[in-house]
Amino acid sequence: xxxxxxxxxxxxxxxxxxxxxxxxxxxxxxxxxxxxxxxxxxxxxxxxxxxxxxxxxxxxxxxxxxxxxxxxxxxxxxxxxxxxxxxxxxxxxxxxxxxxxxxxxxxxxxxxxxxxxxxxxxxxxxxxxxxxxxxxxxxxxxxxxxxxxxxxxxxxxxxxxxxxxxxxxxxxxxxxxxxxxxxxxxxxxxxxxxxxxxxxxxxxxxxxxxxxxxxxxxxxxxxxxxxxxxxxxxxxxxxxxxxxxxxxxxxxxxxxxxxxxxxxxxxxxxxxxxxxxxxxxxxxxxxxxxxxxxxxxxxxxxxxxxxxxxxxxxxxxxxxxxxxxxxxxxxxxxxxxxxxxxxxxxxxxxxxxxxxxxxxxxxxxxxxxxxxxxxxxxxxxxxxxx
Numbered sequence: 001x002x003x004x005x006x007x008x009x010x011x012x013x014x015x016x017x018x019x020x021x022x023x024x025x026x027x028x029x030x031x032x033x034x035x036x037x038x039x040x041x042x043x044x045x046x047x048x049x050x051x052x053x054x055x056x057x058x059x060x061x062x063x064x065x066x067x068x069x070x071x072x073x074x075x076x077x078x079x080x081x082x083x084x085x086x087x088x089x090x091x092x093x094x095x096x097x098x099x100x101x102x103x104x105x106x107x108x109x110x111x112x113x114x115x116x117x118x119x120x121x122x123x124x125x126x127x128x129x130x131x132x133x134x135x136x137x138x139x140x141x142x143x144x145x146x147x148x149x150x151x152x153x154x155x156x157x158x159x160x161x162x163x164x165x166x167x168x169x170x171x172x173x174x175x176x177x178x179x180x181x182x183x184x185x186x187x188x189x190x191x192x193x194x195x196x197x198x199x200x201x202x203x204x205x206x207x208x209x210x211x212x213x214x215x216x217x218x219x220x221x222x223x224x225x226x227x228x229x230x231x232x233x234x235x236x237x238x239x240x241x242x243x244x245x246x247x248x249x250x251x252x253x254x255x256x257x258x259x260x261x262x263x264x265x266x267x268x269x270x271x272x273x274x275x276x277x278x279x280x281x282x283x284x285x286x287x288x289x290x291x292x293x294x295x296x297x298x299x300x301x302x303x304x305x306x307x308x309x310x311x312x313x314x315x316x317x318x319x320x321x322x323x324x325x326x327x328x329x330x331x332x333x334x335x336x337x338x339x340x341x342x343x344x345x346x347x348x349x350x351x352x353x354x355x356x357x358x359x360x361x362x363x364x365x366x367x368x369x370x371x372x373x374x375x376x377x378x379x380x381x382x383x384x385x386x
Contacts, residue, residue, distance in 0.1 A: 002276070003275075005337070008048075008084075009364075009366075010066075011044060012042070012120075015042045015043065017198070018040050019378060021378045024127075024130065025040065025132050025374055025378060026374075027039065027134050027135070028133050028134070028135040028154075029136065032048060032220070032222030032244075033048055033333075036367055036370040037120070041121075043363070043371070045366065046080035047080050047083070047270065049267060050077050050109040052077050060166075061165055063165040065082045065163070065165055066078070066120075066164055067163045068116050068161075069169065071161055072159055087268045116160075118154075118174060119172040119174065132180050132181075133182075135150070135154070135182070135373060136189055138223040142185050143237075158174045160174070186225055186227075186369050187369070188216075188227060189371070190368040191229075191372065193360060193361070194355060211232065212326040212327065213325045213327070215327070216228065216329045217315060217328065217331065218369065219334040219335040220244050223241050223244055224243035225332075226239075236318070236319070243314060244307075244334055246266065247307050249266045249269055251302075251303035255299040256296055260294055272296065276297055277293040277296070278293070304338075326352065328353070329355045331365055333365060
């Protein structure tokens, strides 16, 4: 197990082969660990972390920088990987609860992260088409007040500028109407990713998924979501916020403290995932500070295995031991990390077909939901035209 593979990624890809709609569709997945976007000219993601810049910055820009300037207040923020790397291991100014709270839609930093993601996609809207944002929420939250709160947050007007790396500041005026935003259960995005090919067309076997029983297990950073259909009827929408990668890192942090005496919270741990080591501080007999780098790969693996067992027990109980399902779709970044373990755990189910959510595109599974948001809207547009 390589700790670096567990770090929240930041990457930008152009892909002009995506089918286009009459609107400029933006699939937006504002997750607890990262913000993912899928749009007609490409896809990208960056860590969900926002740091206000106070007192200016020294030196040249880093190619990992994503900077956001509020043109009303002139406040400047750093986002993504560069923002995470500004965190001290002992920093308590930005609490983990602020980043991972279910009720985060009113937090200005949530709006900044979403504005930045939408703005980066809108820079490619050369034809100035009307914008439509297709997004999602954990399964159990869609029918709650969270849906209205999310739409309200995304439709709040914003005037800002965005800059990546050594690029120039680009001004954005964002003013979405509520009818330009749709929200679906997050795992439904992966369900549609499995049904739709790279051209936005239903795969030849799509009817099998509609008329049989399908379970989507979407394991992300913040939530473990179940979504199932039985002969076209929704039969399960559950979410658990104690069984994703956040819980793995929380347990890892606890194990580091117990064995090494270093208290590193979840957001600060991202830098350690990059190196695979924790810097432990001590003093020698003369009272002089000493440091030593200690690997923690084994602690991460222990934590991952513990949470995996808890998660599988949860889904087994929730689905009556996976009874009556024909297909099980595995989705989410954590689902990808655990896929071999899941495959082994379910190897005794001879009547069930296990499917990766990226079966039609080969992209990392963390993009499956947001890809599905995009293609679902595209299909809906085409259906309306007829």
